[in-house]
Amino acid sequence: MTTTKKELVEQISKRLGLKKEQVFPVVDQTFAAMRDSLIQGDRIEIRGFGVFEVKDTKARTSARNPRTSDIVYVPAGKKTRFKPGKLLKEALRVPLDD
Secondary structure, three states, rough: OOHHHHHHHHHHHHHHHHOOOHHHHHHHHHHHHHHHHHHHOOEEOOOOEEEEEEEOOOOEEEEOOOOOOOOOEEEOOOEEEEEOOOOHHHHOOOOOOO
């Protein structure tokens, strides 16, 4: 199952008793600010939830294109990483009731 931004807005609006039109810009700008911080290479730490960070990837001297079997060069790049916080880890360890 996937939760979309629209569904997050609906959940937050119900919890806070606000209209979706009031909540959407806040949620949208929160993600925009997070995206901008990650693009700049900053680390985002949200206590009780987790940490988002950007990691460098190494260049690979040889990789194979599965369609043509040609050897291709893969340059170094960046990737995002999420490390869950203690509270989230503990919540995920609780077994679900069947």
